[in-house]
Amino acid sequence: MSETIVIAELSKGRISATTNELVTAAKNLGPNCTLIVPCKDTDIANDASSISGVSKIIAAKSGIFSNYDAAAWAEAIDNVSPSGIIVTSSSTQSKDLAARLAARRSIPVVQDVVEISNDGTVLTSPIYSGKALQSVKLSSDAVVSIRANVFTPADNSGSAEVQVIDTSGNIKTALKEMVQRASQRLDVSEANIVISGGRGMGTPANFSHLEEIADKLGAAVGASRAAVDTWDEIPHSMQVGQTGKTVNPNLYIAVGISGAIQHLAGMRSSKYIVAINKDADAPIFQHADYGIVATWEEALPVLSSSLSSLLG
Amino acid sequence: MSSLGIDIGDTMVNIAVLVKQVPDTNSKIQITGDRVDLSSVKMDISPYDEFAVENALQHKESGGGTVTAITVGPAGADKVLKGVKALGVDNIIRLDCDDYMDSNGLQSILAQEISSGGYDIVYCGKSAADTGSGSTGPGLAERLGWGSVSNITDITFEGGLTVTSPSEGGNAIISVTLPAVVSCDKGSTKVRKSNVKGIMMAKRAQVDVKPITAPVSSVSIVSHMMPPAKPAGKKFEGGDSAQTVAQLLRDEANII
Numbered sequence: 001m002s003e004t005i006v007i008a009e010l011s012k013g014r015i016s017a018t019t020n021e022l023v024t025a026a027k028n029l030g031p032n033c034t035l036i037v038p039c040k041d042t043d044i045a046n047d048a049s050s051i052s053g054v055s056k057i058i059a060a061k062s063g064i065f066s067n068y069d070a071a072a073w074a075e076a077i078d079n080v081s082p083s084g085i086i087v088t089s090s091s092t093q094s095k096d097l098a099a100r101l102a103a104r105r106s107i108p109v110v111q112d113v114v115e116i117s118n119d120g121t122v123l124t125s126p127i128y129s130g131k132a133l134q135s136v137k138l139s140s141d142a143v144v145s146i147r148a149n150v151f152t153p154a155d156n157s158g159s160a161e162v163q164v165i166d167t168s169g170n171i172k173t174a175l176k177e178m179v180q181r182a183s184q185r186l187d188v189s190e191a192n193i194v195i196s197g198g199r200g201m202g203t204p205a206n207f208s209h210l211e212e213i214a215d216k217l218g219a220a221v222g223a224s225r226a227a228v229d230t231w232d233e234i235p236h237s238m239q240v241g242q243t244g245k246t247v248n249p250n251l252y253i254a255v256g257i258s259g260a261i262q263h264l265a266g267m268r269s270s271k272y273i274v275a276i277n278k279d280a281d282a283p284i285f286q287h288a289d290y291g292i293v294a295t296w297e298e299a300l301p302v303l304s305s306s307l308s309s310l311l312g
Numbered sequence: 313m314s315s316l317g318i319d320i321g322d323t324m325v326n327i328a329v330l331v332k333q334v335p336d337t338n339s340k341i342q343i344t345g346d347r348v349d350l351s352s353v354k355m356d357i358s359p360y361d362e363f364a365v366e367n368a369l370q371h372k373e374s375g376g377g378t379v380t381a382i383t384v385g386p387a388g389a390d391k392v393l394k395g396v397k398a399l400g401v402d403n404i405i406r407l408d409c410d411d412y413m414d415s416n417g418l419q420s421i422l423a424q425e426i427s428s429g430g431y432d433i434v435y436c437g438k439s440a441a442d443t444g445s446g447s448t449g450p451g452l453a454e455r456l457g458w459g460s461v462s463n464i465t466d467i468t469f470e471g472g473l474t475v476t477s478p479s480e481g482g483n484a485i486i487s488v489t490l491p492a493v494v495s496c497d498k499g500s501t502k503v504r505k506s507n508v509k510g511i512m513m514a515k516r517a518q519v520d521v522k523p524i525t526a527p528v529s530s531v532s533i534v535s536h537m538m539p540p541a542k543p544a545g546k547k548f549e550g551g552d553s554a555q556t557v558a559q560l561l562r563d564e565a566n567i568i
Contacts, residue, residue, distance in 0.1 A: 011480065068479065070450050070460050092478070096462045099415065099447035103454035108414035108531045111445035122534055129444055131341040132348055133537050140530035172459025173486050176474065180482040190480070193567075217568060236498045237465070237478070242337045242441060243359045243498065250567045262337055268539070272565050274557060280547075289565070290557045291547035298551025306558035311568065 002141055003084030004030045007077060007101075008037040008048060009094060011190075015047045018089050020153035025146045026087045027053050027154070028116040034058060035160070036081055038065045038073065045162045052158040059164045067175045068093055074100035075169030083141060090145035092189065102143040109143045110136060114150050114269070129242040129265030149192075149248055149271060185211070188240055191220035193251045194267070196240055198224035200256020200277065201296065204233035209300045210255060216307045222247070224257045241266035255296050259284025276300070325377035325490075328426060329368040330436040330448065331361045331396055333389040337441050346535035357392045360437025363496040365396050366503040367467050368435040374469035378402045382425060384418065386410035390519050398506035398514035405520045415447045417527035422448070423455040425522075433473075434493045438463045449495035459492045465499025 004026040009018040015037065026033045035054045037045040045059035060080045064072045074097060086101055088094040090112045102109035114133075115124035123144060124135045181187075188194050195210050195217070207221065214221045222240040240247055242265040252270035257263060259275070259282055267273070268287055275288035278295045285291040292299050335341065335353040342349045368379045380403040381396045383389050393404035407421060426434055434453075439446035446462070453460035465483070466476035473488040476499070488494065506514075548556060561568045 068484070070462065071453065071458075074454060092463055093480075095446050096450045096460075099445075099450040100454045100460075102415060102447070103419055103451035106416060106420075108416045108529075109445070109447050109451065110531065111443075111447060125445075126539070127348070127443055127536070128335065128341045129337075129441065130539060132343065133539055135534040135537070136531050137534050138531055142531070172492070173461055173488050175484055176487050177485040178479065178482060179485060187478070236500075239498075246444070251561065251565075260338075261340065265337075272561070272567055273545075274561070276554070280549075285545075285547060287542060287545075288547070289542075289545040290560055291545055292551070292553050292557055293547065293549050294551040294553070299554045300551075302551050303554035303558055306555040307568070310558055310562050 002030045003032045003034065003082055005081050005084050005086045006033055006035045006054075007086065007088045007094070007097070008035055009089040009091065010038070014044055017153060018148045019048065020051055020156070021148060021151040022087050022089060022146055023051050023053050023154040024151040025113070025116060025144075026085075029085050029087065029120045029144065034082060036060050036077060038077060040065050042162070042164050049160050049162055050156040050158050051160070052154045052156065054158055054160040057160050057162045059162050060167050061164055062166065062168050064169050064171055069171045069173050070096050070100050071172040072169035073097055074104050076167040077101060078104050079167045079169070080165045085141055086143040088143065088145045090147050095145050098143045098145045105141070107141045107143065108138070109145070110138070111145045112147050113144055114147050126269065129246060130268050131261070131265055147248060149250060185214060186220040188220045188222040188238065188247050189245050192249050193217045193219035194222050194240070194247055194249045194270075195219050195253040195255065196222035196224065196257060197227055197255050198257030199226040199230055200258075201227065204231040206296075207234065209296065213253075213300065213304050213307065216304065216311060224260070224263050226260070254284050254288075255300070257284055258282045259287065325371060325375065325433060326429070326431045327368050327371055327377055327379045328429065328431040328434045329364050329379060329381050329396070329401070330422070330434065331365065331381050331383050331392050332358045332437075332440045333383065333385055333392045334358045334440055334442040343536055343538055346537070348536045355388065355391070357395055358437050358440045358442070360439060360496060360498070362503045363498055363501045364435040364437050365399060365401065366501055367494065367496055369400050369504070370467070371433070371469060380405060380429065380431070382407065382422070384409055384421065393519050394514045394517065395506070397517045398510035399504055400510065403520065404517060405522065407524045408521050409524050409526050411526040412529060412533065413526050414529040414531035415445070415451055417529055419448060419451040419455055420527060421524055422452050426452065426456060432490045436493065436495050438495045438497045446495065449493045453493035456491070459489060460495070461486055461488055461492065462495040463497045464494060465497050467494070
C-alpha cells in the first residue's frame with residue numbers, strides 16, 4: 001500500500017476541522033499519513049500536531065500561500081510532498097488544487113469521494129450530481145478529494161512533530177482586489193446548516209424570514225433555481241442544485257421548494273433534511289427526515305420562536 | 313500571435329472552448345446491471361459549457377480572433393458541436409473516442425490538441441454535469457504550464473483579461489495573463505440563443521474528426537449504483553408542528 005499525504009484544509013487562515021476527517025480517510029487508504037500544511041506563518045501548523053494518526057507534519061512555508069494561485073500552490077506543495085496517495089478536501093478550491101497536483105505528477109484524480117472500502121482499494125463518489133454513485137479501483141498513486149461531513153473526524157490525542165520546509169512556486173495570475181461579501185452570512189457551500197427558499201416564498205422580500213432563522217442557527221441562506229430564475233434579487237451564488245452549488249451540510253431546511261430533480265441533486269446528501277411545503281404531495285417530502293405540511297407563513301414563526309427558546 | 317513569439321500589435325486571439333455532451337440535467341438516471349444505462353436519456357451540452365462558449369465568443373468579439381470548440385466523444389457528440397457552431401463558433405473539432413479515460417488520459421489528449429493548435433486561451437465549464445469533478449480545466453493548465461482561474465462568475469476584456477472568482481468570504485478580482493485556462497460558472501453571464509441562419513449554417517458545417525487512442529487508464533470502474541434509499545422520514549401537519557420538529561432536531565438528530 002502507498003504512503004498517504006493529507007493536504008490540510010484551511011479556513012480563515014487556520015486549519016479547519018475538516019482536516020481531521022481527511023486523516024480518517026487517508027488512514028483507510030494506506031499507512032503512514034503525512035500531513036502537509038500550506039502556510040505563510042508556520043505557527044498554524046502546530047494546531048495540527050494533536051490530530052491522531054498523523055505520523056509527520058510538514059509545514060510548507062511560502063509567501064505564495066497568502067493568496068490562491070492554482071499553479072503556484074500545486075508547485076509549492078508538490079516540491080515538499082513525498083510520493084503516494086494525496087488526500088485533499090473537496091471544497092471548490094481544494095478540488096482545483098487536487099486536479100493540478102494530479103496533473104503535475106501525471107497521476108489520476110478521483111474527486112468527491114464519499115466512501116472507501118475497508119481494504120482501501122475501492123473509492124465511491126457521486127455522479128450525475130448524486131443521482132447515482134460510481135465506485136472505482138486505482139492501480140497507481142492518485143490524488144483523492146474527500147467530501148466533508150462524511151468521514152468520522154480523527155480525534156485530537158496525537159502528538160506529531162512539525163517539520164518546517166521552505167518552498168515556493170511561480171504565480172501565474174495576479175490578484176487585483178479582494179471584495180468581501182457585504183453580509184456576514186456564510187456562503188451555502190461553507191455552512192453546516194443551510195435554509196433555502198423556493199418560488200413558494202411568494203416574493204424575494206419574504207426571504208428575510210429565512211434570514212431571521214439563519215441568524216439564529218448560524219446558517220447560510222440558499223435558493224432553488226426557480227427562485228433564482230424568477231427574481232433578480234436572488235443571485236445565482238445562492239442557488240443550490242445541479243446548475244448551482246452542491247451542498248452537504250448537517251442540516252438542510254427547504255422552504256417552499258417542491259423538490260425538482262435538479263434541486264435534489266444539489267442537496268440530497270445533506271445529513272438531515274427538513275421540508276416545509278403546503279403541498280403534501282411535493283416530492284421533497286420523500287427525501288425529508290422531518291416534513292411539515294404547512295405554508296411558510298404558518299410554520300416559520302413557530303420554528304423561529306421554538307429555536308429561540310431551545311438555543312436560549 | 314503568441315505561437316510565433318512575435319507581438320505584431322494586433323489582438324487576434326486563438327481561442328479554444330471545451331464542450332461535453334452529457335445527459336440532460338432533468339433526466340432520470342437508471343442503472344442496468346451494475347452500469348448506468350443512458351440508452352433512453354436525452355443528451356445535451358453540459359450546462360456550464362454554455363457559459364464557457366458565451367465567454368469565448370465575447371472574448372473574440374472584444375478584439376478579433378477565432379473560436380474553436382473541441383469535444384472528446386463518439387459521433388453522437390457532433391450534435392453538441394453543431395449547437396455551438398450555430399451560436400457563432402468558427403471551428404468544431406471532435407477527438408473521436410468512446411472509451412473510458414481517467415483524468416490523466418483525458419487531459420494528456422487535450423493538452424496535445426491544445427499545444428498543436430497554437431491556442432492562446434482555453435475556456436471550459438467549471439465542471440461537467442455527469443462526473444461533476446471539475447478536474448479538466450486546472451489539470452489541462454498544469455500540463456501546459458499555463459495559469460488558470462476556476463469557477464469565474466464575471467469577465468471583462470478591456471485593458472487585459474480580468475475575471476471574478478469566488479473566494480472565501482467574498483470575491484477575488486484576478487488579472488489573467490495569457491496563455492491561460494478559464495473555467496466558467498454561471499454568475500451574471502447571459503448566454504445567447506441561436507437563430508435560424510446560424511442553425512442552417514451549422515447544419516452544413518463539417519466537424520473536423522480526429523482519431524485518437526485512449527491512453528491506458530489507471531482508474532477502473534468497478535460499478536455504478538443508485539444512492540441508498542433514505543428511510544422514510546416523519547411528516548407532520550400544520551405550522552404548529554414546527555415546534556415538534558425543532559425539538560427533534562435537538563433531541564433526536566442532535567444537530568442544533
